[in-house]
Amino acid sequence: xxxxxxxxxxxxxxxxxxxxxxxxxxxxxxxxxxxxxxxxxxxxxxxxxxxxxxxxxxxxxxxxxxxxxxxxxxxxxxxxxxxxxxxxxxxxxxxxxxxxxxxxxxxxxxxxxxxxxxxxxxxxxxxxxxxxxxxxxxxxxxxxxxxxxxxxxxxxxxxxxxxxxxxxxxxxxxxxxxxxxxxxxxxxxxxxxxxxxxxxxxxxxxxxxxxxxxxxxxxxxxxxxxxxxxxxxxxxxxxxxxxxxxxxxxxxxxxxxxxxxxxxxxxxxxxxxxxxxxxxxxxxxxxxxxxxxxxxxxxxxxxxxxxxxxxxxxxxxxxxxxxxxxxxxxxxxxxxxxxxxxxxxxxxxxxxxxxxxxxxxxxxxxxxxxxxxxxxxxxxxxxxxxxxxxxxxxxxxxxxxxxxxxxxxxxxxxxxxxxxxxxxxxxxxxxxxxxxxxxxxxxxxxxxxxxxx
Amino acid sequence: xxxxxxxxxxxxxxxxxxxxxxxxxxxxxxxxxxxxxxxxxxxxxxxxxxxxxxxxxxxxxxxxxxxxxxxxxxxxxxxxxxxxxxxxxxxxxxxxxxxxxxxxxxxxxxxxxxxxxxxxxxxxxxxxxxxxxxxxxxxxxxxxxxxxxxxxxxxxxx
Numbered sequence: 001x002x003x004x005x006x007x008x009x010x011x012x013x014x015x016x017x018x019x020x021x022x023x024x025x026x027x028x029x030x031x032x033x034x035x036x037x038x039x040x041x042x043x044x045x046x047x048x049x050x051x052x053x054x055x056x057x058x059x060x061x062x063x064x065x066x067x068x069x070x071x072x073x074x075x076x077x078x079x080x081x082x083x084x085x086x087x088x089x090x091x092x093x094x095x096x097x098x099x100x101x102x103x104x105x106x107x108x109x110x111x112x113x114x115x116x117x118x119x120x121x122x123x124x125x126x127x128x129x130x131x132x133x134x135x136x137x138x139x140x141x142x143x144x145x146x147x148x149x150x151x152x153x154x155x156x157x158x159x160x161x162x163x164x165x166x167x168x169x170x171x172x173x174x175x176x177x178x179x180x181x182x183x184x185x186x187x188x189x190x191x192x193x194x195x196x197x198x199x200x201x202x203x204x205x206x207x208x209x210x211x212x213x214x215x216x217x218x219x220x221x222x223x224x225x226x227x228x229x230x231x232x233x234x235x236x237x238x239x240x241x242x243x244x245x246x247x248x249x250x251x252x253x254x255x256x257x258x259x260x261x262x263x264x265x266x267x268x269x270x271x272x273x274x275x276x277x278x279x280x281x282x283x284x285x286x287x288x289x290x291x292x293x294x295x296x297x298x299x300x301x302x303x304x305x306x307x308x309x310x311x312x313x314x315x316x317x318x319x320x321x322x323x324x325x326x327x328x329x330x331x332x333x334x335x336x337x338x339x340x341x342x343x344x345x346x347x348x349x350x351x352x353x354x355x356x357x358x359x360x361x362x363x364x365x366x367x368x369x370x371x372x373x374x375x376x377x378x379x380x381x382x383x384x385x386x387x388x389x390x391x392x393x394x395x396x397x398x399x400x401x402x403x404x405x406x407x408x409x410x411x412x413x414x415x416x417x418x419x420x421x422x423x424x425x426x427x428x429x430x431x432x433x434x435x436x437x438x439x440x441x442x443x444x445x446x447x448x449x450x451x452x453x
Numbered sequence: 454x455x456x457x458x459x460x461x462x463x464x465x466x467x468x469x470x471x472x473x474x475x476x477x478x479x480x481x482x483x484x485x486x487x488x489x490x491x492x493x494x495x496x497x498x499x500x501x502x503x504x505x506x507x508x509x510x511x512x513x514x515x516x517x518x519x520x521x522x523x524x525x526x527x528x529x530x531x532x533x534x535x536x537x538x539x540x541x542x543x544x545x546x547x548x549x550x551x552x553x554x555x556x557x558x559x560x561x562x563x564x565x566x567x568x569x570x571x572x573x574x575x576x577x578x579x580x581x582x583x584x585x586x587x588x589x590x591x592x593x594x595x596x597x598x599x600x601x602x603x604x605x606x607x608x609x610x611x
Contacts, residue, residue: 072598
């Protein structure tokens, strides 16, 4: 087992890893930028090393600095958390080259699953359903028409050089294809200098449902059921829950098996997540694979009663998995609390937290790195806490989340607590009727902020 | 005084009824204050009843070194320039074992003069001075680990 783990991250996930390492009797090293000197993870690690100025590129993303910190503290393993270098193949390789165990995926797996086209091709080989689409760039309109017929409408034509929604068109019937094709190509050429287009099936009423997996060094993998992460704003997850209100026993078995098949096909080691898009008919399609621990891992932990960080460390140390799959015994919801003002376009609100009351009680868990008197630095992402509730049923979890949010006073900055409180009252969310389009039509009600001032 | 001795000294003072200890040796100075003279009853260890000017935990690595030196530096800082480390690694005063140190106290340096080497990942990086002046104090022991922004030298630019 490792003697000392260096956590190459900050904030709540650094605290998360430190906590489990401590319980396992493993020493911890925190690294921090000069802006994070007063951060909680620095206080609670056994050792701490300053690795650079505030900018992430000069500190948390600076591979040389992190490896140097591991060297001078004699750390034998590095946990990269999520974000930052957690899916950086070069970092994974550099750790290996320096005799430090990277508690994450191998450089090969990171590369394979990191590139969308390669990942998709690999999944096709593995026999995992993927979003049907063209094989690369469409030659011309005639080919577009042929492929669309093959895939079946509705389809999405997308600019290969695209971004920000430009050069993208949803086409619902064949008679609309020609005019959408011409306008998309024109837009893409004007915006990116490249009119190349590819095509994918348009997933109707898409739900983002992901499957947690774990694989060991013997090539065995298992799944730990799903998380529904459909409530997103600009592709950033806001709320996650398990089990998914859309899930059935049969669908879970099919998706779970597909995820295990994917993991075993590439010989994946460690914990990871296979993300799927699920349409209104219950057909699911591979979207991408995350070769790291995820932000929302606590809800899975709560319903299956396992410490996923501990499992991750054990797997990295070579321990085999049981081979069983794990199913939710309870219901859990997580709200990501960000230092953002929901009533001003969710703009970031860094500053000093003058007072904070962290909710507690039965079935309430808060993973956070903030405290009263903490100055939120403006250099990093805005998530300041994760509020996780767990109960026997979804109804009880919703009631518990409302109660817990009502206790969650954070003074000195603006947070998304009132937004989450409104969400818990939303009739469609309460019914479990939500897709990735949910936030597009969600109307913010500023009166919710009043009960928190 | 090495890091272990400093840690022991801090532990000793924090357990005692003494309010403040000022210790001055030939090339080392430390000031330790006991807040309220009470020892802290909670764990983890990072916050004993000892006031440290910076980095609250007595860890084996770098933070112990700058904390001890800070009080001395603070008194003189107005006149002198503190050279801080731009890197993390191991600090070496010379280019190799048995070789002469790059600089000693009293030496004059110019912009670009090599002051020391910081070694990390088997690479040796020469740290050059950004000012000219006289070396007043060397704040880190040879072959000790240092972190980013750690004070290394005091230079008198006058």
